[in-house]
Amino acid sequence: DSGVTQTPKHLITATGQRVTLRCSPRSGDLSVYWYQQSLDQGLQFLIQYYNGEERAKGNILERFSAQQFPDLHSELNLSSLELGDSALYFCASSVGSGGFSYNEQFFGPGTRLTVL
Amino acid sequence: GENVEQHPSTLSVQEGDSAVIKCTYSDSASNYFPWYKQELGKRPQLIIDIRSNVGEKKDQRIAVTLNKTAKHFSLHITETQPEDSAVYFCAANNDYKLSFGAGTTVTVRA
Numbered sequence: 001d002s003g004v005t006q007t008p009k010h011l012i013t014a015t016g017q018r019v020t021l022r023c024s025p026r027s028g029d030l031s032v033y034w035y036q037q038s039l040d041q042g043l044q045f046l047i048q049y050y051n052g053e054e055r056a057k058g059n060i061l062e063r064f065s066a067q068q069f070p071d072l073h074s075e076l077n078l079s080s081l082e083l084g085d086s087a088l089y090f091c092a093s094s095v096g097s098g099g100f101s102y103n104e105q106f107f108g109p110g111t112r113l114t115v116l
Numbered sequence: 117g118e119n120v121e122q123h124p125s126t127l128s129v130q131e132g133d134s135a136v137i138k139c140t141y142s143d144s145a146s147n148y149f150p151w152y153k154q155e156l157g158k159r160p161q162l163i164i165d166i167r168s169n170v171g172e173k174k175d176q177r178i179a180v181t182l183n184k185t186a187k188h189f190s191l192h193i194t195e196t197q198p199e200d201s202a203v204y205f206c207a208a209n210n211d212y213k214l215s216f217g218a219g220t221t222v223t224v225r226a
Contacts, residue, residue: 002161041218043160048213056212105150107159108159
């Protein structure tokens with residue numbers, strides 16, 4: 001158990017819908033990262049938040065957005081869902097913000113999203 | 117941005133033999149290189165990492181080497197065991213994010 005929690009574990013929805021994935025970082029970690037992992041694919045970085053502020057952005061679609069709240073939990077919102085959005089979505093956390101002094105990222109168990 | 121290439125994509129080894137996975141990166145500013153192991157349906161877990169101020173690091177049967185000049189780093193697993201079967205990802209930091217390689221599926225044959 002990494003200490004990072006994600007809910008829900010599984011999510012099945014229809015095309016065109018909107019869903020929200022939730023992540024709670026490890027105690028003491030200020031950074032939250034979101035990744036997408038499609039079937040047989042690697043880990044695609046989506047976005048990072050550090051202490052409530054967006055710090056880095058990857059290949060995140062405009063239909064996707066995220067935020068980090070004062071209690072440091074984060075939510076990833078996916079809207080106008082398409083079949084191709086079906087994937088495993090991981091959240092990870094680290095104590096620092098990254099940059100020059102990088103810290104280990106601890107991954108949560110993931111949310112499996114299926115879009116029908 | 118950072119581009120991390122990982123080879124091979126699949127690797128099958130006999131139990132007890134060694135496994136080597138190689139990665140190259142493009143950003144000369146990268147200074148942190150972790151390796152993650154992901155078992156089927158599970159989360160990626162860090163198995164070893166190396167920073168740019170060292171050339172090699174070992175942890176029991178696992179070692180990582182880094183060649184900053186050539187911009188490549190490698191994972192070495194010795195005396196492989198069935199529980200080493202998994203997907204392994206290398207990564208390199210780029211600004212505030214990690215860029216991951218495409219992964220290597222390692223199968224250890226009994």
